[in-house]
Amino acid sequence: MSYIVLARKYRPKNFAEMVGQGHVVQALGNALTTQRLHHAYLFTGTRGVGKTTVSRILAKSLNCVGPDGSGGITATPCGVCQACTDIDSGRFVDYTELDAASNRGVDEVQALLEQAVYKPVQGRFKVFMIDEVHMLTNTAFNAMLKTLEEPPEYLKFVLATTDPQKVPVTVLSRCLQFNLRPMAPETVLEHLTQVLQAEQVSAEAQALRLIARAARGSMRDALSLTDQAIAFGGGQLAEATVRQMLGAVDRSHVFALIDALARADGATVVQTVDALRFNGLSAASTLEEMTGVLQRMAVAQTVPSLGTADSSDPEAQAVARLAQALPADETQLLYSLCLHGRGELGLAPDEYAALTMVLLRLLAFKQPVRQVAAAPSPAAVEKKSLIRPPEPEQAAPVYRPPVAPPVPVVAAAPTVTVPPPPPPVVVPETAPVPVPAPPMVSEPEPMPAALPALGPDTALADASEGDFWFGTVMDLVKRELVAALVRELALQSQLLRREGGTWQLRVDRETLNQAGARDRLQTALAAAGHAVTLQVSTGPVSDSAARRLAAQAAARQLEAEAAIADDPFVQQMMREFGGKIVPGSVRPL
The missing domain is CATH 1.20.272.10 (Zinc Finger, Delta Prime; domain 3)
Structure with missing residues (x-):
């Protein structure tokens, strides 16, 4: 007796043997049990997930007569009656499979539809199964539309495709569509284990994991690779031989x-x-x-x-x-x-x-911090920067905030009330003279990355430590001693206290509190003349360099908007021609 490959030998014969397609099995099983049957079904999914298999099981369920010949439509075909065995062997006269990849013309489809006028010879229903239906030509699709929409009561259409996007919507609207999902590697691994136990073939678990991953969701591919691995390994599946066969990297x-x-x-x-x-x-x-x-x-x-x-x-x-x-x-x-x-x-x-x-x-x-043999004095660094500014590091583009001197902060910072922006109104098209762009309008100034949404009235707490930390962070940024995550840690943190050689910082996000970023910030501070040990905790932050930069930017924005609103030329244009300042169009220089 000739050898039967695993993909054919262990092809499911009923819905209970289907693996990884429970949503399709449940829907079809309930429809068959209640006999709420549609006239056309469309099964979609990648190769080897069971589209043709489901079609054959559905055909058996429609035509099964049971072991005693008195059964009816059922969700559990017996598998032993004449109809079930003939469909499994491919010789049931009332079940026709058409490969649309090689029979894609209108003549082949018309020849198939000519059989629709004849009632079933053996079974209860005629079932036309068209595989890879998306390969049909437009004329072939048009030829089958009418029959597909209103077939005889004894005729069922089953269509299968790996590319439903190429199927016309006129066909999709006439079918019940079921999407067969790619199978998870765990599902494939479990099924392969059962198959090899039945075949009495020894296999290492890691070798089966390699095959399950290489199958990429296709059970047929997994069984075919298993066949190949058995032959390659001389009847055994070892991880080393399977990895060599697949060309997989250890x-x-x-x-x-x-x-x-x-x-x-x-x-x-x-x-x-x-x-x-x-x-x-x-x-x-x-x-x-x-x-x-x-x-x-x-x-x-x-x-x-x-x-x-x-x-x-x-x-x-x-x-x-x-x-x-x-x-x-x-x-x-x-x-x-x-x-x-x-x-x-x-x-x-x-x-x-x-x-x-x-x-x-x-x-x-x-962007690891550049290592220095000995931390130079601040005066030496400043002198060096005056002679030759440091060149920026070649790395991914990151935002570098504008350098500003430390802002003196009083105990209670005054709040600034933001006036409501004027309503957005378009300047009339019939304006007699063109309105020149206001002299203070420029490109939007980039904001610091990942800054919290703050208004200009945000109170900055801990002013004494905040002033010192703001100046220190701006010095690190100016000298390019921090970048990427380390720079964000410095900008987003708040200096709580300084006790001897230990500085305590606080950040509001756990993702910034990482040992690597803390160590690199500590090294950068040492290079700037602050040889200290950092302790970083997570909690609410009320004053940080990022918040101060955001407050400064908001204040500059208010000043720019006020300057535009008070400009005599702008007021004249608004008064005489009905012009309006478009909200969001004013940016500080």
Whole structure:
């Protein structure tokens, strides 16, 4: 007897054997039980998720007569009657499958529809199944519209497609549409375990995980890869042989890369990429495996209860450790870099060089503080800056707020009442003379990133420490000693007190309170002449450099609006020609 491949041997014969499509099975089962049957069904989904299988089971359910020949329409076909066995073997005369990929013309569709006028020969219903229906021509679709909308009572249409966007809406509106979802790797893994137990084939759990991930949601692909792995491994499925067959990258390399990036160890990153090159492992597969690990890390960081170590998964502990080592925002950034980096591999002359650049890009975003042998005195730094201004670092563009001298703050800062903006009115088109742009209007001034929404009347507390901290932060920004997350920590924090060599800061977001950012800010302060130890806590912040910059910007905005409103020329244009100041169009110079 010839060998039957696993994808055919373990093809579901009834709805109970369907895997991963419970929503479709429930809807069809209830419709068959209550006999509320539609005349046309459309099954959509990627390859290997069960579209043709569901069509055959539906045909058996409509035509099953039971083991004793007295059964009716049922949601649980017996599988032993003449109709069930003939449909499974592909010789049931009243069940017709048409492959629209190779029979896409109007002549083939008309030949199929000519059979619709004849009643079933063996079964209870005629079932026309058209696979890859989106491949039909427009004339073929038009030829079947009328019959598809009002078929004879004994005729059922079942359409299947992997691309429903190409099916005309006139066809979609005549069908009940069911979307068969791609299967989760866990679902595929569970089914493969059952199949191999039935086949009495030994398999390592990690080898099955590799196959489940490589199937990409297709159960047929998973079973086909399992067949190939059994042949490749001589009747056994070991992780090493399956990884070699798939060309998959050993995740130990991936874990080493992510760990090196978390430690900002560029040398280890380059050495690991060289090892990948030496072993002939694909750069694209490396990025793909990294995205999978980073996704699990992000879940563990966001929902710790879901990131607990699983004893059945040997990679769970490594993922949990890396989730603690790499900050959540850097995890998201690295995930995005890996996704976009896959598209850059083909543009570079060497894919491994492109892989190196993709990974080192994260280190460029991290912007570590430049190490200095000895912290120079403030006077020396100021003298050096007068001789030659420091060149900006080559990194991702970040906003650098305008440098302003420390603003003296009294004990109770006066509040400023914001006048309501004039109603937005368009200048009449029939104005006899063109209105020149007001002299103080310019491009909008960029605001600091991630600043809270504050008005000009915000009270700034702790003025004595706030003045000192504002001047210190502005000095760090001016000398470019802080960047990226470290710069945000400095801008968003409030200095609570200074006791000896210890400064206590407070931030209002836990994401800013990271050990790496705190240490780099401490190093930057040492380079600026403040050799102190920082203690950062999380809580409400009433006075920070970011809040002061926002208050200054709001005050400048009010001054600019007042200057425009008091300008004699502007008042004359408003009085004589009905002109209005468009809200939001005035910005301070």
